[in-house]
Amino acid sequence: MTYDAVGRKFTEADYRRALRTAFGEARAKRVRSEYPTSAFPSPALAWATVITDRMWARGTHDQHEALARHTPVYAYEFADRGAPMFLPLPGDFDFGAFHSGDIPYLFEDETAEPLFTPAQRRLSATMSGYWAAFARTGTPRGAGLPAWPPYRPGHAGRPHTQSLAPRRIGPVDYYREHNLGFWHRER
Numbered sequence: 041m042t043y044d045a046v047g048r049k050f051t052e053a054d055y056r057r058a059l060r061t062a063f064g065e066a067r068a069k070r071v072r073s074e075y076p077t078s079a080f081p082s083p084a085l086a087w088a089t090v091i092t093d094r095m096w097a098r099g100t101h102d103q104h105e106a107l108a109r110h111t112p113v114y115a116y117e118f119a120d121r122g123a124p125m126f127l128p129l130p131g132d133f134d135f136g137a138f139h140s141g142d143i144p145y146l147f148e149d150e151t152a153e154p155l156f157t158p159a160q161r162r163l164s165a166t167m168s169g170y171w172a173a174f175a176r177t178g179t180p181r182g183a184g185l186p187a188w189p190p191y192r193p194g195h196a197g198r199p200h201t202q203s204l205a206p207r208r209i210g211p212v213d214y215y216r217e218h219n220l221g222f223w224h225r226e227r
Contacts, residue, residue: 050084052077058087067226074222096139097218104201105193113191114180117212118142119205120163124155142204146171159206167204186210 055077059068071090080086104115123141144152145164156164166185173182180188180202186209189200203212215221 050082050087052083055083055087059090062090070226074219093218093220094223097214098220098223101214101218101220104191104199108191108193108199112178114174114188115191115199115201115214116188117201117203117214118145119203119208119212120145120160122157122160122206124152142167157206163204163206163209166209 056068056072059071062068063071075086075090077083077086080089100115104113107113118141120141123138124144125138125141143149145160145167153161153164169182169185170180170188173185174180179190188202189211191201192199198213199215201212201214203210
């Protein structure tokens with residue numbers, strides 16, 4: 041059983057209630073059919089995925105689309121599901137690659153760095169290299185860094201989002217990964 045952020049078990053009934061509260065009865069049924077709890081290890085992770093896709097991923101994608109029409113955009117998704125967690129939260133909720141989890145990878149953090157695996161240290165070095173190159177040249181390109189093409193607006197051209205994970209740095213189909221076709225139809 042997975043717990044919510046305050047340490048209480050998050051059940052199937054909690055999931056149904058959260059969907060109804062967030063989306064109303066009719067939309068909740070559509071969201072539930074798109075995100076059935078059977079597709080996730082727990083109702084809490086189903087709910088976390090709904091919120092991540094609807095609130096974070098959709099808004100981020102829309103920002104990339106709007107900005108890339110006017111200026112170069114280098115989109116990324118921090119994807120280290122094993123990033124050290126520094127908040128003392130109760131329960132055993134799997135936060136995955138959480139919001140702000142990338143901060144210790146970019147800025148020296150004497151609390152985080154000893155917890156990094158060798159692969160996480162390499163990811164940190166690569167990310168720092170990208171950010172330094174971007175500050176220096178306006179693009180995240182540099183010697184020894186994996187290619188990171190700019191984001192191109194429009195779905196047909198498969199706009200590029202760089203996935204940053206300890207064992208894989210490269211393109212990710214952000215639109216499909218976060219079920220954005222569904223969320224754009226649900227506006």
